[in-house]
Amino acid sequence: MKLNAREVDRALSRPNTDIQAFLIFGPDSGLVRERANQLASALVDDPDDPFTVTRLTEEDIKADPAALADAMAAMSLMGAAPLVRVRLSGDMAAVGSFLADLDKGDAQAEARLIVEAGDLKKSSRLRKTAEDGARFLAAPCYADDARDLIKLADEMLAAEGLSLAPDARAMLAPFLEGDRALARGEIEKLILFKGLSEQRGGEAGVIEKTDIAAISAAGAEAALDQIIDPAFSGDPVAADRAYARALSAGVSPVAVLRVLQRRIDQFEIFHSGGGDAGALARAGAPRFGPPADAFKRSARAWRGRRLDQARRLTFDAERAVKRSGAPAEALVGSLVLRLARAAAGNR
Numbered sequence: 519m520k521l522n523a524r525e526v527d528r529a530l531s532r533p534n535t536d537i538q539a540f541l542i543f544g545p546d547s548g549l550v551r552e553r554a555n556q557l558a559s560a561l562v563d564d565p566d567d568p569f570t571v572t573r574l575t576e577e578d579i580k581a582d583p584a585a586l587a588d589a590m591a592a593m594s595l596m597g598a599a600p601l602v603r604v605r606l607s608g609d610m611a612a613v614g615s616f617l618a619d620l621d622k623g624d625a626q627a628e629a630r631l632i633v634e635a636g637d638l639k640k641s642s643r644l645r646k647t648a649e650d651g652a653r654f655l656a657a658p659c660y661a662d663d664a665r666d667l668i669k670l671a672d673e674m675l676a677a678e679g680l681s682l683a684p685d686a687r688a689m690l691a692p693f694l695e696g697d698r699a700l701a702r703g704e705i706e707k708l709i710l711f712k713g714l715s716e717q718r719g720g721e722a723g724v725i726e727k728t729d730i731a732a733i734s735a736a737g738a739e740a741a742l743d744q745i746i747d748p749a750f751s752g753d754p755v756a757a758d759r760a761y762a763r764a765l766s767a768g769v770s771p772v773a774v775l776r777v778l779q780r781r782i783d784q785f786e787i788f789h790s791g792g793g794d795a796g797a798l799a800r801a802g803a804p805r806f807g808p809p810a811d812a813f814k815r816s817a818r819a820w821r822g823r824r825l826d827q828a829r830r831l832t833f834d835a836e837r838a839v840k841r842s843g844a845p846a847e848a849l850v851g852s853l854v855l856r857l858a859r860a861a862a863g864n865r
Contacts, residue, residue, distance in 0.1 A: 519656065520649040526657045530557045537655045539617060539631040541648035543638045544659030547787055548699025553659060554603070554634045561630055562601050566837075571601045572629070577822045579604070579612055586616050591626040600629035605826070607790045608636040614643035621651040636790045667694040667701050674705045679715040680723045689727050700787075700802050703780040707733045710773055742769070742777045749854050750781060750816040752862035761854050771850035772839065778853065779832050784813075785820045793817070819861050831856055 519537070521529055530553055533540070542554050558565035565571055572589040579585050589602045604613060613633060619625040638645040648656040668682075668691055675681060682690065694701040711733045712723050745764060748756035764774065784801040791797030793814075795805065804810040820828055835853040839846045 519651075519654065521655065521657050526553065526659070529655065530657060531560060533557060533560055534655070536653060537630070538627060538653040539620065539633065539648065539651070539655070541617075541633045541635065541644065541654065541656045542659060543633075543635040543645065543656070545637040546659050546698055547636065547790055548702070548783060549659040550634050550636075552698055552702075553657065554632050557632055558601060558603065561632075562599065565601070570599075571603060573826075574602065574604045575823055575826055576606050576610060579610065583612055586613065587625055590616075590620075590629050590631060593628050602629045602631045604631065604633045606633065606635040609638055609642045609644055610635075611643060614647055617644065617647040617651065617654065621647060621654065664691045664694075667691065670694075670698075670701065671705050671708075674702070675709065675725065677715075678709050678712075679718070679720065680709065680712055680725055682725045683727070686725050686727045686730055689730050690725075699783040700780060703776055703783070704733075706776055707773070710770060710776070742774060745774060745854060746777060746781050747812060747816070749778065749858045750820060750861055751812065752819070752858060752860075754855050754858035754862065757854050757858040758851070761851055765847055771846040775832065775836060775839070775846075775850050775853070778857070779829075779836075782820070782825065782829050782832060785817045785825055788813075788817050789821050789825075816861070824860070828857060828860070 530540070530542075540557060542550050542557070544550055555565065558571070562570050572592070574585055574589060586602070586604065592600065606613065616625060620627055633644070633648075635644065640646070645656060648654045668687060671682065671690060671694065694704055708725055708729060711729060712718075712725065742764065744760040745757060748754075748760060761774065765771065784803050787801040788797045788803060791800050798805045798810060798813070803813045831853060835849050838844065838849050
């Protein structure tokens with residue numbers, strides 16, 4: 519089944535029970551990931567349960583060509599309907615071939631499948647098979663326009679009892695242009711800057727132009743570069759010192775966590791975009807001089823399975839911050855050190 523852009527959200531929020539495999543693709547990797555996560559939540563009770571959900575990367579399938587077929591044929595150990603998630607940077611013939619076999623009935627499948635991919639040409643076998651298959655669904659993800667992103671901002675802010683002043687609404691739109699994940703990160707910074715609803719005692723709040731100026735992407739990144747750069751380039755001592763200085767200056771550990779997540783998103787956008795100057799621009803990364811060189815050096819150490827592992831670490835840290843009684847300062851500090859030590863090993 520082939521969807522147009524307007525049909526995607528509705529189809530993925532209430533997935534048809536007859537659909538066996540979903541292909542979510544497009545140039546906006548943040549939107550691809552967000553929709554894949556929403557779909558996974560609609561398909562299984564706990565999308566983070568390793569006994570129900572199997573995750574495979576491009577590198578996993580290259581290393582073991584039978585990995586996808588084996589995962590799809592495996593029964594869930596917990597009795598729930600299993601789910602397999604595959605993340606690709608672009609097209610992959612092996613996955614297209616498996617879908618073709620599945621469509622013809624030549625492959626066994628106990629699980630349902632979500633494939634995340636980059637921008638696929640119409641000639642791509644993977645895309646064509648998903649669009650033409652009777653039990654498949656192909657969902658394109660193209661860059662949001664300003665109206666979509668402002669709507670996203672309104673929804674996220676309203677959930678925390680916040681709203682945008684009219685002049686702030688016009689000022690915010692340019693900060694949100696580009697990848698959905700980066701736009702969401704900018705909105706989260708605004709929320710953290712004004713305070714969560716529980717921190718404000720439930721009182722309503724209004725985002726003003728001065729608030730947006732105070733947490734503009736450039737300013738926020740510059741203030742936290744001293745943590746991010748050594749963390750992702752492999753200097754644990756410098757990263758730890760910078761983190762301690764940031765805390766003493768009043769920086770929230772959750773803000774540090776968000777910026778670490780954003781840098782991981784930037785690495786992924788950079789790699790999926792081809793790793794050239796255009797990819798730097800699309801990722802919102804530095805484009806010239808020493809900052810751009812430093813970003814590219816770090817990006818070389820974080821790709822494929824290593825990048826997936828970094829994302830997993832940040833997700834685990836965020837979940838621990840929300841669910842455990844341990845202080846956020848210690849949890850995020852531990853994450854900074856683990857990333858820095860991993861980067862040192864990657865070198």
